Amino acid sequence: DSGVTQTPKHLITATGQRVTLRCSPRSGDLSVYWYQQSLDQGLQFLIQYYNGEERAKGNILERFSAQQFPDLHSELNLSSLELGDSALYFCASSVGTGSTGNTIYFGEGSWLTVV
Amino acid sequence: AQSVTQPDIHITVSEGASLELRCNYSYGATPYLFWYVQSPGQGLQLLLKYFSGDTLVQGIKGFEAEFKRSQSSFNLRKPSVHWSDAAEYFCAVGSSGGSYIPTFGRGTSLIVHP
Numbered sequence: 001d002s003g004v005t006q007t008p009k010h011l012i013t014a015t016g017q018r019v020t021l022r023c024s025p026r027s028g029d030l031s032v033y034w035y036q037q038s039l040d041q042g043l044q045f046l047i048q049y050y051n052g053e054e055r056a057k058g059n060i061l062e063r064f065s066a067q068q069f070p071d072l073h074s075e076l077n078l079s080s081l082e083l084g085d086s087a088l089y090f091c092a093s094s095v096g097t098g099s100t101g102n103t104i105y106f107g108e109g110s111w112l113t114v115v
Numbered sequence: 116a117q118s119v120t121q122p123d124i125h126i127t128v129s130e131g132a133s134l135e136l137r138c139n140y141s142y143g144a145t146p147y148l149f150w151y152v153q154s155p156g157q158g159l160q161l162l163l164k165y166f167s168g169d170t171l172v173q174g175i176k177g178f179e180a181e182f183k184r185s186q187s188s189f190n191l192r193k194p195s196v197h198w199s200d201a202a203e204y205f206c207a208v209g210s211s212g213g214s215y216i217p218t219f220g221r222g223t224s225l226i227v228h229p
Contacts, residue, residue, distance in 0.1 A: 035219075108157060
């Protein structure tokens with residue numbers, strides 16, 4: 001158990017809908033990262049937040065957004081869902097922003113199926 | 116931009132045999148390198164990491180990896196594989212300045228025969 005908690009574990013929804021994935025980082029971690037894992041794209045970095053502020057942005061679509069709340073939990077919002085958005089979405093956390101020695105711990109992921 | 120290549124999509128070994136999973140990275144400065152393992156239905160677990168210092172890195176579960184700058188490689192090794200090692204293995208590279216975001220390879224699926 002990494003200490004990173006993601007909910008829901010599984011989600012099935014229809015095209016055009018909107019979903020929210022939730023992540024609680026490890027106790028004491030200030031950074032939260034979101035990754036998408038799909039068969040065709042592999043593991044892709046989406047976005048990072050550090051202590052409530054956006055820190056880095058990767059291949060995140062405009063239909064997707066995220067935020068980190070004062071209690072440090074994070075939510076990833078996916079809207080206007082398409083079949084191709086079906087994937088495993090990982091949340092990860094680390095103590096700092098990326099200084100030497102920073103280990104990133106991953107949650108077990110949220111499986112999203114768009115039908 | 117940094118990138119990682121894992122040339123082998125699948126590797127099959129017999130239980131008790133030695134293992135080497137290949138990883139080549141592309142990055143101009145000194146990289147941060149990682150190996151993660153993903154068991155079916157599980158998240159990614161860090162096996163080991165290299166930031167600086169000794170180029171031979173020891174990790175959990177009996178794994179080790181060696182950073183070879185001249186070859187831009189960070190291969191993962193284990194002297195004797197157990198059936199429970201069957202999983203997906205991911206190599207990742209991060210940048211050396213400021214905020215780092217690991218870029219992952221496509222993964223190598225390890226199959227262990229009894």
